Amino acid sequence: MTLGGDLKPGDPIVILTGAGISKESGLATFRDADGIWAKVRVEDVATPEAFRANPVRVHDFYNARRRQLQEAHVEPNAAHQALARLEREWPGPVLLVTQNIDDLHERAGSRNLIHMHGELLRGRCEDCGTVHDWPGDMSLSSPCPACGRSSVLRPHVVWFGEMPLEMDRIYAALDNCALFLSIGTSGNVYPAAGFVQEVKLQGTGHTVELNLEPSEGATLFDETIHGPATRVVPDYVGRLLNAHAAA
Numbered sequence: 001m002t003l004g005g006d007l008k009p010g011d012p013i014v015i016l017t018g019a020g021i022s023k024e025s026g027l028a029t030f031r032d033a034d035g036i037w038a039k040v041r042v043e044d045v046a047t048p049e050a051f052r053a054n055p056v057r058v059h060d061f062y063n064a065r066r067r068q069l070q071e072a073h074v075e076p077n078a079a080h081q082a083l084a085r086l087e088r089e090w091p092g093p094v095l096l097v098t099q100n101i102d103d104l105h106e107r108a109g110s111r112n113l114i115h116m117h118g119e120l121l122r123g124r125c126e127d128c129g130t131v132h133d134w135p136g137d138m139s140l141s142s143p144c145p146a147c148g149r150s151s152v153l154r155p156h157v158v159w160f161g162e163m164p165l166e167m168d169r170i171y172a173a174l175d176n177c178a179l180f181l182s183i184g185t186s187g188n189v190y191p192a193a194g195f196v197q198e199v200k201l202q203g204t205g206h207t208v209e210l211n212l213e214p215s216e217g218a219t220l221f222d223e224t225i226h227g228p229a230t231r232v233v234p235d236y237v238g239r240l241l242n243a244h245a246a247a
């Protein structure tokens, strides 16, 4: 078997990324010992119930993360850049599905990208449904730019119990892909954690995990590569492009 299974130039590739890919850019993961959930409780900030009960606390949590994301030292790293390179140079479709709400993939140059858990730099009006770019702080007194009402804006993110975004497009791509890469995710949160099984059940894709350590679902993958994303992702992408350029 060649690198990437029986992958041929032009075959479709789907990549799933999680918080681990942005860790070396200075953004915390969720479930590591120094992660976000070690400092705040999920049920206080990442459910619709938490937002209804205490919108100020939830806005404060996302405002702080929005400010941090725009600090000068937070930049795409070599792993984000390698995935953008893969999209540019692979002679077939490459769909990048990220659970991350940061914008580091876009900044690195990825274009065929789905933010299945939403985007930190956007806000959504719960009244008129309009989604707006929102780089600054958000509060109860921020009026919706479309309908003008206050106390209706929320972060454009997917909380527990809510439906992730663009699932039909994601499942169609998973069912048709020849290679599925899962990068920097612990495999704790569904539906993303079930994507590897979807590829195995519905499709014929070769599945590879690239993560710092074995994830919850590591044994479900055909191949696992463990190490920091800034090392293992550029290395894997380089080998994949070289192998198929030489083929």
Ligand code: BJW
Residues within 6 Å of the ligand: 017, 018, 019, 020, 021, 023, 024, 029, 030, 031, 032, 035, 046, 099, 100, 101, 117, 157, 158, 159, 160, 161, 162, 163, 164, 167, 183, 184, 185, 186, 187, 188, 189, 190, 191, 210, 211, 212, 213, 214, 215, 227, 228, 229, 230
């Ligand atoms: C490195 C590294 C380095 C570190 N290099 N790697 C019971 C059973 C099954 C499911 C459920 C259940 N009860 C409820 C559910 C559903 C629920 C769920 O999954 N709960 C589980 C906790 C059990 N899911 C939902 O509610 C979702 N909606 C849903 O299911 O709708 C119904 C539906 C069903 C079927 C189809 C379609 C729809 C919504 C989930 C929303 C998640 N939201 C959050 C927060 C919002 C965004 C934000 O604030 O940022 O999204 S939670 C948080 O976890 C965030 C992340 O995107 C998500 C995943 O985390 P991720 O990315 O995996 O991070 P970590 O920290 O967990 O892992 C990082 C990894 O990186 C680690 O492995 C490290 O080792 C590694 N790493 N440094 C490489 N340098």
